[in-house]
Amino acid sequence: MEKIITFFNNIIPLSEKTISLMSEIFVSAQLKKGEYFIRKGQFAKEIAFLETGIVRAYYINNEGKEYNKTFFSGPSIIGSYASLISKQKNAVAQQALTDCQIWKASFHKIEELSEGNFEIERLRRIIAESYFLSNEKKEIEMALLDAEKRYLILQQEYHGIELKIPQYHIAAYLGISPTQLSRIRKTLTQ
Known part of the structure; x- marks a missing residue:
């Protein structure tokens, strides 16, 4: 749990109260090479902190060709944020390319904590903004x-x-x- 707290504290310093709340909802888990954190067509319900390992986010076109949208390398956050916030089925699968150590949490519980805790709300916003910028950067690189x-x-x-x-x-x-x-x-x- 120490690495996830350090990761979050590097984004925004968290109070002991917030650290305690976060510690209650994140659960340690393993994601073995080849396993999926989320498959295409599923409804996302969890988000995770990737402590170690590599996960790919990918999609398959109509001809069956795979495109790796991005790689996540620990430490980072994984999960289908688009599916979580839209409540739609996931379009981009996330699969472990190596054995991974993760800390997963129910997104619903994170949302509940966010309502009464400005630190968690701010942390969520900064992480979302970071991924938005990263995606835009990749799109520009692919085009130019x-x-x-x-x-x-x-x-x-x-x-x-x-x-x-x-x-x-x-x-x-x-x-x-x-x-x-x-x-x-x-x-x-x-």
């Missing part, structure tokens, strides 16, 4: 940068990820084929 530049950014943002997950996941994140990724990697090592 070539695959090699996107690959270099991925290496900076997810240091060492290439050693932990299969290359085809990285290619799917970059929107290129594994063959194209291989060429880019070869060019950069020369």
Whole structure:
């Protein structure tokens, strides 16, 4: 529980009362490699703190091709925020690419705590804003940068990820084929 409190305190300093409330609702769990935190078509009910490991958020187009929307690397927050706030079925699956240690909580309980606690409400807002900015940044990169530049950014943002997950996941994140990724990697090592 110490890492989740440190993570939250780095976003906004929390009072002992708020830390105690958060400690009551988050439960430790394991997410094994290949397991899903949430599948496409499910209604999201939980959010989690990813302490260690890597999770991908992905979708599949009408032709059956997978696209990795984003990677979550501990420490971070995972969960289908769009499904949680819209009460609609989830559109983007989240799957563990490595064994993960998570702390999960009912989103309903977080909402209840938020109503009487400005710290939790502020924490939620800052996390949501952070993910909004991150998504916009990725959209701009996908539209304006070539695959090699996107690959270099991925290496900076997810240091060492290439050693932990299969290359085809990285290619799917970059929107290129594994063959194209291989060429880019070869060019950069020369």
